[in-house]
Amino acid sequence: MVIAFENILMTMGHDEYIDWKLLVCRMNGELSKEEEQKFLTWLAKDTRRKAYYERMVAEWNSDTIRESDMSRELAKLDQFLYLQRKKGHQVMLRRRWLKWSVAAVLLVGLISSVYMLQRMRVEILEKTSVAVITPGKSKxxxxxxxxxxxxxxxxxxxxxxxxxxxxxxxxxxxxxxxxxxxxxxxxxxxxxxxxxxxxxxxxxxxxxxxxxxxxxxxxxxxxxxxxxxxxxxxxxxxxxxxxxxxxxxxxxxxxxxxxxxxxxxxxxxxxxxxxxxxxxxxxxxxxxxxxxxxxxxxxxxxxxxxxxxxxxxxxxxxxxxxxIAWKNHQFSFERKPLDEIMKDFMRWYDVNITFEDESLHELYFSATLNRYGNIETLLRFFEAGYDIKFEINGKNIKVRRK
Missing domain, CATH: 2.60.120.1440 (Jelly Rolls)
Known part of the structure; x- marks a missing residue:
């Protein structure tokens, strides 16, 4: 699934935020009367939301889309609204000719429920040396x-x-x-x-x-x-x-x-x-x-x-x-700063992760990831959310800006 966001202007307010799961349930016809009213109220606030939702439905009904892909796409909107509401001002998204690709980002290692709205650009991790980094095991x-x-x-x-x-x-x-x-x-x-x-x-x-x-x-x-x-x-x-x-x-x-x-x-x-x-x-x-x-x-x-x-x-x-996600073989976090997430990665993958800039500590992510997934695949998810890059050198990983 590929969807482009172009020239979208959002005026932020307390009623802008909507749970992406509500939209997924709406497309599946699973909303209660109360939830349906909440959705309609949200939709009526801005004509662009209606256009956005119609595009979502079109993609949803296509033969190529999977529920996890849609969840990820809707999550980007959700995260964007949340972050901008915290800033308390209007934001103009510049025209991006770089399209959003969801299905290709993390087919292995993700379960869905990912909140993001930044340009999703998947690049191969830059490596200064080949490293064998494996997830933890029973020992x-x-x-x-x-x-x-x-x-x-x-x-x-x-x-x-x-x-x-x-x-x-x-x-x-x-x-x-x-x-x-x-x-x-x-x-x-x-x-x-x-x-x-x-x-x-x-x-x-x-x-x-x-x-x-x-x-x-x-x-x-x-x-x-x-x-x-x-x-x-x-x-x-x-x-x-x-x-x-x-x-x-x-x-x-x-x-x-x-x-x-x-x-x-x-x-x-x-x-x-x-x-x-x-x-x-x-x-x-x-x-x-x-x-x-x-x-x-x-x-x-x-x-x-x-x-x-x-x-x-x-x-x-x-x-x-x-x-308790770790017990169920997953990483699961909601609006959690990157430095705290990386502490769990360091313990589980037995690696050392450092940051080029302390401001990178405060990048917030939400996701449910496979705890036994390949670390390179998981790190691409974080790269897709912000303009950051992970450099791997043996068991040392450095987080820097692109």
Whole structure:
């Protein structure tokens, strides 16, 4: 699909912004009465919107278009309206003879839902040397309570292995710990995922933990009679077995997340400011280090608690999918600055990314991308949104202006 935007003048206002999904549903005949009225109100504000929408419908009805292509095209309009509304003034788009190409940009590695409105120009990444940069995989190091280290890399051995009460299922990238009450002394194991790694851990009580890249989880070989406490650095998704008599606590250097049988995500990287815990289902509470049990702040599903050292605890509603997308093999972000996105890329692809100009940090993107996609393909997406370029030299990547 190729669509050209030429001499479009948009007067920005609070009613200009419309969710691109609404337009997609309109073309599919899936709008409710309320949504239909919202669409018609938006459409009536400017004759150019009607012309734009008619062109969308024409493309939609063609044999060559796919839904993901249309989603991307509509997303460009959405992002443009959002960005210009923030600026608070009128914008004239200069005539661009360079047409917008959507279907050819990211046929591999994108799922759709991409917000952009800048000229989409796909160029081959400039490389000063050929580099083999691969996405992360199931790999980790297990450090037993006696100090012994075990490589959990899936590629080391395809057979299941037993180490004491632990069963390593390398083909599945999982390690399971069975309960063993023979010992009374509290002993701890630690699973560490390097950059470019992830791993699945099943604790002795049956609770499940998914570790993201560059993370560390310390946990008892057997949980005692009191609380079930684990220690986290990095990011992990938890599915905790309910046990009212033995509360589950995730401890970090900034605070603790107290769990009451639930599914949630905790992110606390030392190179990022603060901790954030996102609740998917059930109930959790958060307390800063040193706070008492009755001072825990509880949140509901769909909410996130954030805390930065020296600041107040903040509770806010979030799009849970974006927060846990990594567990579902995706990158998902909405109006997120480029430097924050690249931090996740660095951890997952085990590369070093630098910026030629700090102003490039504040370029905002929204997308859902394949976490196992080729990094060069994914970087082209960012190049298409703004006049930027990624130079690859071995495992070093530099972001600069074109």
């Amino acid at each position: 980790a190091i297990l450090i037993l309570s006696d100090g012994t280290s075990v490589n959990l890399d899936r590629g080391v051995d395809s057979t299941d292995t037993f180490i004491g009460v632990a069963k390593i299922k390398r083909n599945e990238g999982t390690i399971l710990f069975e309960e063993d009450r023979r010992g009374t002394e509290m002993e701890y194991n630690t699973v560490i995922t390097p950059k470019g790694g992830e791993y699945h851990v099943v604790l002795s009580d049956g609770s499940k933990v998914w570790l993201n890249a560059d993370s560390k989880l310390k946990f008892p070989v057997n949980f005692g009679e009191g609380k079930r406490e684990v220690f986290l650095s990095g990011e992990a998704y938890f599915e905790v077995v309910h046990d009212e008599g033995h509360p589950f606590v995730v401890t970090t250097d900034l605070g603790n997340v107290r769990v009451y049988g639930t599914q949630f995500n905790v992110r606390r990287y030392v190179d990022e400011e603060g901790i954030r815990a996102t609740l998917v289902d059930g109930s959790v509470g958060f307390a800063k280090n040193g706070q008492k049990e009755d001072e825990y702040i509880k949140i509901e599903p769909g909410y996130q608690v954030r805390y930065e050292e020296g600041q107040e605890v903040v509770v806010q509603k979030v799009k849970v999918y974006n927060e």
